[in-house]
Amino acid sequence: MNRDELLNEMLQQGFRITEQRKALVDLVLNYKRPFTAIELYQEMAKTFRGVSYGTIYKNLKIFGAMRVIETFAMANEIRYRVIDRAQPRLHFICMDCEKTIPVDFNPAQVQLAPPLRFHTVNYQLDVFGYCADCSVAGNKKTR
Numbered sequence: 714m715n716r717d718e719l720l721n722e723m724l725q726q727g728f729r730i731t732e733q734r735k736a737l738v739d740l741v742l743n744y745k746r747p748f749t750a751i752e753l754y755q756e757m758a759k760t761f762r763g764v765s766y767g768t769i770y771k772n773l774k775i776f777g778a779m780r781v782i783e784t785f786a787m788a789n790e791i792r793y794r795v796i797d798r799a800q801p802r803l804h805f806i807c808m809d810c811e812k813t814i815p816v817d818f819n820p821a822q823v824q825l826a827p828p829l830r831f832h833t834v835n836y837q838l839d840v841f842g843y844c845a846d847c848s849v850a851g852n853k854k855t856r
């Protein structure tokens with residue numbers, strides 16, 4: 714979903730489209746890595762002094778309900794990322810620099826034995842480890 718589609722859908726669902734909300738949508742859609750609510754809040758606060766953490770959090774909930782972003786846990790912290798609707802992905806996530814490397818993935822092509830009468834609607838698959846850059850830097854990856 715691009716920026717205009719998202720703003721349109723929010724408008725149709727009865728949300729007011731303020732400058733602040735537009736800026737928030739831009740930030741979220743342009744993140745190249747998973748982010749936390751605090752990071753987003755701090756980024757927003759640079760432009761919109763007085764923006765509250767509650768507002769940021771509420772908007773993240775809305776984006777989640779609209780299936781624009783999804784959450785996952787890393788280092789005991791909830792992270793958000795934009796959902797790729799065209800092609801669901803498997804994500805390789807570096808535990809050091811938090812770089813996320815998406816890879817095409819089709820669960821139908823994987824040898825799995827799904828539970829009987831299970832109807833799959835959505836899936837989310839994350840692989841945690843260390844990227845090439847971080848593995849080289851120090852070879853410390855046994856912790």
Ligand SMILES: [Zn+2]
Nearest residue numbers: 807810844847
């Ligand atoms: Zn890394």
